[in-house]
Amino acid sequence: MKTILTGDRPTGKLHLGHYVGSLRERVKLQNSGEYDKIFIMIADAQALTDHADNPAAVRENIFNVALDYLSVELDPAKSTIFIQSQIPALFELTAYYMNLVTVSRLERNPTVKNEIAQKNFETSIPAGFLCYPISQAADITAFDANVVPVGEDQAPMLEQAREIVRKMNEIYGEVLIEPNIYLSSNETCRRLPGIDGKAKMSKTLGNCIYLSDDSKTISAKVREMYTDPLHIKVTDPGHIEGNVVFTYLDAFCEDKATVAEMKEHYQRGGLGDVKVKKFLLEVLEEILTPIRARRAEYENNPDEVMKILKTGTEIANEKAAEVLNRVKRAMKINYFE
Ligand code: ATP
Ligand code: MG
Numbered sequence: 001m002k003t004i005l006t007g008d009r010p011t012g013k014l015h016l017g018h019y020v021g022s023l024r025e026r027v028k029l030q031n032s033g034e035y036d037k038i039f040i041m042i043a044d045a046q047a048l049t050d051h052a053d054n055p056a057a058v059r060e061n062i063f064n065v066a067l068d069y070l071s072v073e074l075d076p077a078k079s080t081i082f083i084q085s086q087i088p089a090l091f092e093l094t095a096y097y098m099n100l101v102t103v104s105r106l107e108r109n110p111t112v113k114n115e116i117a118q119k120n121f122e123t124s125i126p127a128g129f130l131c132y133p134i135s136q137a138a139d140i141t142a143f144d145a146n147v148v149p150v151g152e153d154q155a156p157m158l159e160q161a162r163e164i165v166r167k168m169n170e171i172y173g174e175v176l177i178e179p180n181i182y183l184s185s186n187e188t189c190r191r192l193p194g195i196d197g198k199a200k201m202s203k204t205l206g207n208c209i210y211l212s213d214d215s216k217t218i219s220a221k222v223r224e225m226y227t228d229p230l231h232i233k234v235t236d237p238g239h240i241e242g243n244v245v246f247t248y249l250d251a252f253c254e255d256k257a258t259v260a261e262m263k264e265h266y267q268r269g270g271l272g273d274v275k276v277k278k279f280l281l282e283v284l285e286e287i288l289t290p291i292r293a294r295r296a297e298y299e300n301n302p303d304e305v306m307k308i309l310k311t312g313t314e315i316a317n318e319k320a321a322e323v324l325n326r327v328k329r330a331m332k333i334n335y336f337e
Helices: 016-032 044-051 055-071 088-098 103-108 110-118 132-141 152-172 215-223 244-252 256-268 273-299 302-330
Strands: 003-008 037-042 080-083 147-149 180-182
Touching: 003 016, 003 132, 016 037, 016 055, 016 147, 016 244, 037 055, 037 302, 044 055, 044 132, 055 080, 055 273, 055 302, 080 302, 088 132, 088 302, 103 110, 110 152, 132 152, 152 180, 152 302, 215 273, 244 256, 244 273, 256 273, 273 302
Parallel strands: 003 037, 003 147, 037 080, 147 180
Antiparallel strands: none
């Protein structure tokens, strides 16, 4: 069996980092026909670990993320799209896994460490936030997933999930399936930088181009994109390292020969930023125009979107309950069976 589980936090609309890091890969895998089951989770419970004071925003973003999914052609006939908080088995599994993970192991998780610094949690880290890698292990294992398509920032989560699986299997017998990370083959896509040149395009950092941005917004964002501060006159030789316009061309432009030629010209001098940005804008518009059109269709059909989520959640619940029963049996806590 080949099963996929992946998802996103409903903390905002999805952006180009999500698109190249995970969404585009998911759609490819979905349409490859090689997977028996595909589960796509809107991680609202995880979003609440650092947005507990704003459940209304999380609620609104569930709908936004669902629209983003449908507009990039995740197909509900092939992929089960569901809402995390509505699957009780996930929380039971999390509780049992928590006994197998130390607090210091959680504190060492580099992505969590990074996020704690970013959010200025310092000494007031919500316990739920610190433990979200454990709940992520529950999300993955509850569906017997062996393939998890995500961005590079998720590698430490996958490592921790694998540790939990090994420990569970060691103590209770072979009960869980060990998951594997699935990263984009295009290295640039594994962690797309923000338009400000910062290491990661992220909702939290506010340096994003959203899949739902209109043409005017995108054009303005491309215009303000970070390039090479040393490239002042058009004739100056330019640098492409750390120049996000070229990074984005690597991530989005299929015509690799043209990109290579432009890079060469830019480094030699004589190619202006305005020209390169104009080309990037065309490349982005070609990708985003059909996505925008599909989004508009679903936006006018909120009942259909909610029905897709409800049906997906029912299917997900069935599978997760089955796995939870298997785990409880293995743990010998199935007293009334
Ligand atoms: P938040 O700031 O709320 O954590 P986020 O932008 O990090 O939001 P998530 O919902 O945490 O988004 O991530 C969803 C998926 O998208 C994950 O698989 C993650 O690895 C991937 N992803 C997010 N940002 C990027 C990026 N800049 N490049 C590549 N993949 C990304
Ligand atoms: Mg994140």
